[in-house]
Amino acid sequence: MASLAERKAYxxxxxxxxxxxxxxxxxxxxxxxxxxHSLGIHEEDLAAACTYLVGExxxxxxxxxxxxxxxxxxxxQGIRLMEAKEEEHD
Structure with a gap:
């Protein structure tokens, strides 16, 4: 089971x-x-992270x-969130 920090990172x-x-x-x-393949996340952790992000x-x-x-x-909503993060870094 992944820790909270790992789940957030995923x-x-x-x-x-x-x-x-x-x-x-x-x-x-x-x-x-x-x-x-590209992120190196275990299948169960990917499924859990995706389920969370769908819920959000x-x-x-x-x-x-x-x-x-x-x-x-x-x-x-996901695009808007990522664009806001990108603007914070600019």
Whole structure:
């Protein structure tokens, strides 16, 4: 079981990866397999992080059997959050 700090880090990594891959476009997503490979997150932790982010209305997920995300996309709220974070760093 991941610690609270690890769970938060996983969620942040997922949001950043989605934002970079989609360039803020809701029509572009990332496969769960790509997230697993590129972020090095265990499948259970990826599923838990995605479930949390869906609950916050930051991402949308198409699920496969076994609770693995098939496709993950940012929602409008997710894009707004990431744009606000980007503006803070500029």
């Amino acid at each position: 969620r942040d990594k997922i949001m950043q990866a989605l934002y970079e891959a989609s360039e803020g476009n809701r029509l572009l997503g990332v496969t769960g397999a790509r997230l697993l 209305d930051l991402i949308a997920v198409d699920w496969t059997t076994g609770n693995t995300p098939a496709m993950v996309t940012l929602t409008h």
